[in-house]
Amino acid sequence: MTEPIISPATDLSFDLRSLPKVSLHDHLDGGLRPSTIIELAEAVGHQLPSTDAVALGEWFRESANSGSLVRYLETFDHTIAVMQTREGLIRVAREFVEDLADDGVVYGEVRWAPEQHTAQGLSLDEAVEAVQQGLDEGVDAIVAGGRAIQVGQLITAMRHADRGQEIAELAVRHRDKGAVGFDIAGAEDGFLPSRFKDAFTYLAEHQFPVTVHAGEAAGLESIVDALVHGHALRLGHGVRIAEDIEIDYDENSDEPELGVVTLGQVASWVRDRGIVLEVCPSSNLQTGAIEAFGGDIASHPIDLLFQLGFKVTVNTDNRLMSGVTLTDEFELLSETFDYDLDDLLELTLNAVNAAFLPLEDREALADYVTEGFLRADA
Structure with a gap:
């Protein structure tokens, strides 16, 4: 085993926010x-729960913190309502960057479902073009200010609708x-x-990369289906793969926290073939995705998966609803x-290697x- 290139820094003496990060799962x-x-x-005449920015932010977080994915998804009614015009999409995308x-x-991959943003007359292509303009404007502003960032769109189809082929095309x-990959989301x-x-086959025929939400609100069947029919290179969340892992503890051991770990067939396949997990710790706690493992972040299976060699990445999912940044998630895990710092670098490099970029760009x-x-550790 090679020696770590960075010395331990568990006291968080380094500045987490300054660390270069990669975001793969962010709506x-x-x-x-x-x-x-x-x-x-x-501007569009949409009524909100509050017109005070602080109170509105609290409403989103409280509504999302219900332990139900269905309730969590209801908060999007308000954000989607204000993202139906070209101007609105441009602004939201620019500020996102x-x-x-x-x-x-x-480096960030921004996922969204164009089919949800045509209520005011935009075509699917016009919606994608508006978001790309906003992303480009955001990148240009950041680069002009002396910083670096690159972003790409993950075009998403809603899994309860019947527009998969249309959105794949x-x-x-x-x-x-600007589009770097495809996803399906929703319930x-x-x-x-x-x-x-058929849409996933079409994407495979065109060598277009796919990530699939699976292993969040549903278990192993959803994960297997994402791999078999979705040709998924990454699993959105994927945390319920831990349901296919058994740990047998020896009650007579002097170290009862140690146990024999056995991976099931699905878990072995996912780990051994390096299929990437886009884990969103705070969101997983909010939506009840990890309720089978416990009710707090300490019981989240992310550490088990990481220690067992799964290709774990850390993400925010929805920064507004969860009230978190990627820095916050790093701090929470630390x-x-x-x-x-070595652990955080490994998690970040997992995301780099999983990015939907050409090999040379990933290198x-x-x-x-x-x-x-390395600069942070200096």
Whole structure:
């Protein structure tokens, strides 16, 4: 085993926010600024629970903190309502990039469902183009200010709808204009990826990468279906893969916290083939995705998965609803599981290697990230 390139720093003596980060699972309609929602809602005549930015932010967090994915998803009614115009989409996307950069993110994949943003007459292509303009404006502003960031769109289809093929073709149509991958999202339980198996086959035929929400609100069947019919390279959340892991403790041992770990067939397949897990710790706690393992962050299976060699990445899911940044999630894991700078670098490099980028770009990004962590340790 090679020696770590960075010395332990469990006292968090380094600046987490300054660390170069990679964000793979972050929803555009879950990352708006409350003040922006208020201004856009007034412009389109949409009624909100509050017109005070602080109170509105609290409402989103409290509503999302219910332990139910269904209730969690209801909060998006308000954000989607103000993202129906070209101007609204441009602004939200631009600010999204600015907020990522302020959190130290140097590469981000922004997922969103264009089919949910055509109520005011935008076509699917016009919606994608508006978001791309906003992303480009955000990147240009960050680069002009002397910082670095790169972003790409993950074009998402809603799994309860019947537009999978149409959205897959939309994604491929924009592959050289900002779209880097495809996803399906929405209510997972009862809506297996196989509903869109023809669309996933189409994407595979066009060598267009796919991540699939699976292993959040549903268990192993959903994960297997995402791998078989979805051709998924990554699993959105994927934490319920831990349901296929058994730990047998020896009650007579002097170290009762140690046990024999046995991976089931599905868990072995996911780990051994390096299928990436896009884990969102705070969101998983909010939506009840990890309720089978316990009711607090210390019982989250992320550490078990990480220690067993799964390709774990850390993400925010919805920064508005969870009230978190990627820095916050790093800090939470460091404090809960005693992760040091080496651990955080490994998690970040997992994300780098899983990014939907060409190999050469991933290698350059890995060098950039590693150099940034080395500076933090200096």
